[in-house]
Amino acid sequence: MAIDFYYGSGSPYAWRVQLALEAKGLPYERRLLSFAAGDTVKPEFVALNPRHRVPVIVDAGFVLYESNAIVEYLDEAYPTHGLKLFPGDARQRAVVRRIVSEVDGYTDDATEPVIDEVIYAKPEARSAERLAAARERAAGEFAFLARYLGGEWLAGPLSAADFALYPIVAFMDRCHQRDPSFDAESLFPPALAAWKRRIESLPYLATTRPPHWRAS
Ligand SMILES: N[C@@H](CCC(=O)N[C@@H](CS)C(=O)NCC(=O)O)C(=O)O
Numbered sequence: 723m724a725i726d727f728y729y730g731s732g733s734p735y736a737w738r739v740q741l742a743l744e745a746k747g748l749p750y751e752r753r754l755l756s757f758a759a760g761d762t763v764k765p766e767f768v769a770l771n772p773r774h775r776v777p778v779i780v781d782a783g784f785v786l787y788e789s790n791a792i793v794e795y796l797d798e799a800y801p802t803h804g805l806k807l808f809p810g811d812a813r814q815r816a817v818v819r820r821i822v823s824e825v826d827g828y829t830d831d832a833t834e835p836v837i838d839e840v841i842y843a844k845p846e847a848r849s850a851e852r853l854a855a856a857r858e859r860a861a862g863e864f865a866f867l868a869r870y871l872g873g874e875w876l877a878g879p880l881s882a883a884d885f886a887l888y889p890i891v892a893f894m895d896r897c898h899q900r901d902p903s904f905d906a907e908s909l910f911p912p913a914l915a916a917w918k919r920r921i922e923s924l925p926y927l928a929t930t931r932p933p934h935w936r937a938s
Contacts, residue, residue, distance in 0.1 A: 724749040726780040728770065730757050731932040732896070734889030735789035736777035741885040742793045744926035746804035750779075790822055793882050807882040814878055821876050821883035824867075829890055832863035840897040840904050853904075860894070861909045871913040874920060888921045896935055 727743060727750045729736035743750045755761035755776055762774045771778045771787040778787045781799070786792050797807040808815040835856035839848060867887065870876045876883040891910070898906035910918065921927060 723782050724751045726751050726753055728753045728755060728767070728776050728778040728780075730755050730762070730776045731934055733776050734893060735775075737889035737892075737930060737932070738882075738885045739777040739779065739789050739792050739796075740930045741888065741926075742796050742807055742882065744930060745807065745880075745885070745924075746796055746800055748796065748800060748803055790826070790882075790886070793822075793885070797882070805880060807885070809879045809881055818877045818881045818883045821870065822886040825883075825886040825890065829863050829867065829887065833860045833890055833893065836860050836897060836904075837893055840901050857909065864891075864909050864914055865911050868911040868914040868917075871917055875917070880924075884917075884921060888918070891918055892931075892935075899935065 725743065725748060727736075727740065729740065729752065731754065755767065761767060762776065767778075768774050770780065770785050773787065775787065777789055777792060778785065779792050779795075780786075781795075786795055793807055808818050835852070839853045839856055867876070875881065876887065891914070894906040894909055897904045907915065
């Protein structure tokens with residue numbers, strides 16, 4: 723039976739779950755919610771997630787929200803399907819979890835000001851100084867993460883750590899799409915840029931890219 727996957731286009735948290743579903747080769751039904759239409763606060767969705775956020779999955783009646791819990795659940799519930807999202811022994815899996823926590827705890831914070839300035843601020847409210855400061859902070863965080871890339875992927879083999887980070891990195895490209903003067907590429911050290919190209923060459927990546935990002 724297919725897993726119901728509730729998501730909003732462009733949500734980095736939903737995107738990491740979709741990458742996990744694809745990498746594990748699990749059948750799923752997309753249930754697209756519109757933020758603009760207020761779908762996340764409609765009673766039928768709040769009944770699934772009282773925090774009214776995507777992603778949510780429903781797997782044969784089991785409802786789960788919070789992206790990281792969902793990704794771990796998929797890996798545990800379907801251990802023989804596709805990619806191991808938490809590969810290796812207890813220590814290797816701990817490193818995957820650590821990087822996922824770092825992405826949520828530090829990378830999110832470091833990139834949010836860029837996104838606020840480029841995507842959400844009204845043109846008249848934008849500030850070149852604020853954007854320069856935001857860029858510097860984001861670049862510092864990407865340089866930090868690049869230190870983990872001694873090999874191809876963040877934590878050894880391809881894992882949940884890579885899927886947690888990629889949507890945030892892709893959000894920088896989205897900023898560039900929205901404002902071509904925002905040079906996203908220069909934020910990424912060579913090792914991270916090469917990692918990004920590797921992720922983007924995964925066969926299922928293109929189908930998960932938010933359609934409105936592809937169009938503009
Ligand atoms: N910690 C949550 C964050 C989810 C989240 O913030 N989702 C946003 C979209 S990126 C959302 O659904 N916002 C809609 C709302 O707050 O009503 C997770 O990892 O799943």
